[in-house]
Amino acid sequence: MIKFTIITLFQEAMEPYLNTSMMWKAREKGLAEFEFVNLREFGLGPHKSVDDTPYGGGDGMLLRCEPVFEAIESVKAKDPSAKVILPTPVGEIWNQEKARELDKNAHYIILCPHYEGYDERILSIVDYKISLGKYVLTGGELPALIIIDSVVRLIPGVLGGETSAEVESFSEGDNLEYPQYTKPYDFRGMTVPDILLSGNHGEIAKWRTEHSGKVI
Ligand code: ADE
Helix, strand or coil: CEEEEEEECCHHHHHHHHCCHHHHHHHHCCCEEEEEEEHHHHCECCCCECEECCCCCCCCCEECHHHHHHHHHHHHHHCCCCEEEEEEEEEEECCHHHHHHCCCCCEEEEECCCCCEECHHHHHHCCEEEECCCCCCCCCHHHHHHHHHHHHCCCCCCCCCCCHHHHCCCCCCCECCCCCCCCCCEECCEECCHHHHCCCHHHHHHHHHHCCCECC
8 A cells, every 4th residue: 555644734735635536535445545744743932933044045934954854753753664755846857657656555755845945954854856847836735746646546446447547648658548539429510530439449449549649
């Protein structure tokens, strides 16, 4: 079973997604486990502060080392094998191959930074730096959900049809899925390609291969 421990200040923003649809089903079936650690609990002083201003000046606040290290160490004390993922715009770009390669029987701690960034020394306890793309988000929560979703759906038993994840887009190199249609046959004058109604499975397979998209 894969396990994700999410260290965040905004558990309430993430829970609804993980409690819905396929992520909920994965947990119900015992195929994935999600756990939250509230970074605030490891905050400093009476205000449980987790951030501070940057040395050398500049805008915004940075996540401090102490709360982050202590939060991660509290998880690793129970499971030293857990690996730490940091969503960051300067990480390696996430893709389907990486989602497939991630060990589905391991425990991952995802540290969700917030504010303007984090103290560079935090990288010393990080195993994987992952970027979701060349744009900047306000925090690591959305990237964490995308990483979790793209990995969990590949676990056998999570999706309905056992072959869905294999046949689907990006599974074979960068081939995108072929166009698909369901009822009605004629929707506002847009009809379904007749080959798909022919019952000729060889021809249908050929058509699908020919019409598979390619990443540009
Ligand atoms: N945090 C902020 N922006 C991000 C991005 N593009 N990918 C991963 N983590 C991020």
